[in-house]
Amino acid sequence: MNDLIPAVSIFAAAMAVGLGAIGPGLGEGRAVAAAMDAIARQPEAAGTISRTLFVGLAMIETMAIYCLVIALLVLYANPFVK
Amino acid sequence: MRSPLVLEPLFHVGPVAVTEPVVVSWAILACLGGASALATRRLKLAPSRPQAALEILVDAIDAQIRDTLRNDPAPFRALIGSIFLFVLAANWSSLIPGVEPPTAHFETDAAIAAIVFVATVAFGLRSRGLAGYLATFAEPTWIMIPLNVIEQFTRTFSLIVRLFGNVMSGVFIVGVVLTLAGLLVPIPLMALDLLTGAVQAYIFAVLATVFIGAAVGEAETKHPSNDRGTA
Numbered sequence: 001m002n003d004l005i006p007a008v009s010i011f012a013a014a015m016a017v018g019l020g021a022i023g024p025g026l027g028e029g030r031a032v033a034a035a036m037d038a039i040a041r042q043p044e045a046a047g048t049i050s051r052t053l054f055v056g057l058a059m060i061e062t063m064a065i066y067c068l069v070i071a072l073l074v075l076y077a078n079p080f081v082k
Numbered sequence: 083m084r085s086p087l088v089l090e091p092l093f094h095v096g097p098v099a100v101t102e103p104v105v106v107s108w109a110i111l112a113c114l115g116g117a118s119a120l121a122t123r124r125l126k127l128a129p130s131r132p133q134a135a136l137e138i139l140v141d142a143i144d145a146q147i148r149d150t151l152r153n154d155p156a157p158f159r160a161l162i163g164s165i166f167l168f169v170l171a172a173n174w175s176s177l178i179p180g181v182e183p184p185t186a187h188f189e190t191d192a193a194i195a196a197i198v199f200v201a202t203v204a205f206g207l208r209s210r211g212l213a214g215y216l217a218t219f220a221e222p223t224w225i226m227i228p229l230n231v232i233e234q235f236t237r238t239f240s241l242i243v244r245l246f247g248n249v250m251s252g253v254f255i256v257g258v259v260l261t262l263a264g265l266l267v268p269i270p271l272m273a274l275d276l277l278t279g280a281v282q283a284y285i286f287a288v289l290a291t292v293f294i295g296a297a298v299g300e301a302e303t304k305h306p307s308n309d310r311g312t313a
Contacts, residue, residue, distance in 0.1 A: 051149065051288070058285040062240050065247030072250075076085035 005080050013071035020067025027060045086250050089187060103184035110171045110184070150288060151295040158294060161201055165194060166287035173249055173279025176272075183279070186250040188242065195241045198290045199234070206297030218299065241289060248282045 035053040039046045091099035121136050129137060143163045147155035172185045184190040206215040219230040252275040259268045 048149070051146075054281065054285055055288050055292070058244060058282075058289070061248075062244045065244055065251075068247050068251055069243055072086060077087050 005078070009074050009078050009081065013074045016067045016071045016074070017064075020070075021064050024060050024064040027063075028057055031056055031060065086186065086254055087188065089189070101187075102182060103187045103190050106175060106181055107172065107184045107190060110168060110175060114167055114171060146288070147291055150291045151298070153295070153298070157205070158291065161197075162287050162291050162294075165198070165290055166283055169194065169245065169286050170280060170283035173283055174276060176253065176275065176279075182253060183249050185245055186253045188246050191242045191246045194245075194286070195238050198241065198293060199238045201290070202234075202293045202297045205294050206299075209298045215297070218297070237289075237293065241286065245282055245286055248278055252278055 089101045144155045
């Protein structure tokens with residue numbers, strides 16, 4: 001029983017990062033594609049578009065970072081592992 | 083491997099335990115402060131090379147703030163510029179061998195985000211007054227009040243976690259790769275770290291600007307920026 005919790009924790013951490021990166025990955029891909037499209041249509045607005053894009057990407061990326069932090073909490077600060 | 087969430091105290095000053103990020107942060111503050119004090123000691127109308135470089139930097143920060151806020155950047159220049167330069171220097175301090183970036187620890191990021199949080203409230207109160215600032219929580223309708231109050235804290239938290247997660251994961255990955263393959267292999271990852279560090283410093287500063295801009299609102303806008311042309 002005592003070995004089970006660390007094993008499950010490691011698996012859970014891997015799943016958290018692996019599955020949690022899918023959504024933000026798709027979202028960032030769509031955002032970048034849309035920004036590329038916008039810059040191609042309107043090259044003079046490239047500065048504004050890329051600034052907004054960076055901020056938006058940071059927002060989306062935070063979801064994946066949350067998963068990473070949860071995974072680290074599970075690995076290093078797990079309340080169920082003595 | 084050492085947990086990235088735990089800090090070992092380096093030494094004790096009386097009852098206060100001093101950790102490595104604190105020492106590195108103070109060293110960065112001393113370097114940045116000393117350098118800017120030296121550089122601005124003899125300001126001339128016809129700038130020397132260091133002064134010209136400094137003016138380009140200040141101009142770039144001003145332009146970013148003006149673009150984001152559509153407002154006079156003067157009241158926000160000191161805060162936003164300092165936050166940007168400090169986070170950038172902290173993220174890039176891993177270039178010095180043996181130094182771990184202080185932003186790779188939760189506490190440093192929490193301190194900077196707390197400054198942003200307090201500054202947001204202070205700028206909002208100063209430009210709108212107490213009643214006006216509290217009224218912004220009831221926008222667009224009063225039903226949004228709980229959500230708007232929660233948002234104040236969640237966005238500060240996400241500001242902390244974003245910087246922490248990005249910088250710490252960079253340090254962590256370099257550490258993992260270093261244990262697997264020694265020489266030369268971690269160098270591309272470290273280069274990627276520098277890029278991430280710069281982007282994160284920029285994003286942290288932009289988000290701080292956006293938060294402050296949302297609190298200040300359009301009320302202060304007397305003359306919209308004239309550098310946008312007719313667009």
